[in-house]
Amino acid sequence: MNPPDIAPAPLAFFDPGDGRRIAYRLRAPAAGSPTILFLPGYRSDMMGNKATAIDGHCAARGLGCLRLDYSGTGESDGSFADGTLERWLDEVLALIDRAAPQGKLVIVGSSMGGWIAVHAALRRPDRVAALLGIAAAPDFTDWGFSESDKAAITRDGKLERKNPNGPEVSVTHRGFWQSGEALRLLDAPIRLGIPVRLVHGGNDRQVPVAVAMRLIDRLESPDVQLRLIKSGGHNLSEPHEIGAILRELDDLVALVDLSSPLTTSEAAPPAKEAT
Numbered sequence: 146m147n148p149p150d151i152a153p154a155p156l157a158f159f160d161p162g163d164g165r166r167i168a169y170r171l172r173a174p175a176a177g178s179p180t181i182l183f184l185p186g187y188r189s190d191m192m193g194n195k196a197t198a199i200d201g202h203c204a205a206r207g208l209g210c211l212r213l214d215y216s217g218t219g220e221s222d223g224s225f226a227d228g229t230l231e232r233w234l235d236e237v238l239a240l241i242d243r244a245a246p247q248g249k250l251v252i253v254g255s256s257m258g259g260w261i262a263v264h265a266a267l268r269r270p271d272r273v274a275a276l277l278g279i280a281a282a283p284d285f286t287d288w289g290f291s292e293s294d295k296a297a298i299t300r301d302g303k304l305e306r307k308n309p310n311g312p313e314v315s316v317t318h319r320g321f322w323q324s325g326e327a328l329r330l331l332d333a334p335i336r337l338g339i340p341v342r343l344v345h346g347g348n349d350r351q352v353p354v355a356v357a358m359r360l361i362d363r364l365e366s367p368d369v370q371l372r373l374i375k376s377g378g379h380n381l382s383e384p385h386e387i388g389a390i391l392r393e394l395d396d397l398v399a400l401v402d403l404s405s406p407l408t409t410s411e412a413a414p415p416a417k418e419a420t
Contacts, residue, residue: 174209186256346377
């Protein structure tokens with residue numbers, strides 16, 4: 146949460162090009178500081194504990210902070226049922242280009258947000274200088290569903306399962322699942338040369354630590370580190386867990402050289418734009 150003497154950044158909206166209003170909050174950086182872009186997880190928004198803790202941390206240190214609600218979540222327009230990984234990635238790219246068109250970014254992605262963060266870094270290599278994944282969940286449409294689950298989504302258009310984080314039912318729609326399958330990352334090398342830090346709970350029952358190890362193996366960057374929190378679950382929202390996240394963020398910020406552009410050795414050629 147933001148400390149009581151630090152006001153939240155004002156709520157604003159942008160149109161990604163089809164008339165929808167996408168909600169975001171931008172805290173401008175002090176001179177000589179990068180902007181931290183926080184990407185929430187599936188069915189999460191920019192007012193969660195980790196998001197607000199990072200925003201308060203940025204405010205206290207003069208860092209910029211940019212957050213958004215994907216369409217169909219939080220304050221943004223749209224139906225969650227229409228949300229896909231591709232659509233939400235497009236919204237993130239539009240946010241980068243319109244709300245923070247200059248300066249270097251450190252992307253922090255939580256769970257599904259970590260998946261989107263990697264794609265965003267591949268598509269904006271001239272902007273993204275470092276990446277922090279919190280219980281990052283790339284390709285969860287693959288390893289997160291059994292073959293019978295996948296068949297049910299294809300047949301019925303959606304799948305309802307028990308929600309591990311609350312009493313409401315967790316619904317996965319066919320459009321999202323198909324989009325995720327089209328944007329899988331872990332089957333090939335990931336051409337990122339930037340520093341990457343991963344924070345993962347050793348007791349995460351939703352995203353196994355093996356996923357983090359597969360991501361480490363696929364990333365081509367020589368500077369990839371994993372911080373494993375022994376008793377941590379998936380949410381990583383306890384004070385000591387958030388403290389660990391913020392320490393990793395500070396370490397990444399210290400590596401960002403604002404005086405020079407990203408070189409070809411630090412950034413891969415941009416991938417094809419999502420449409």
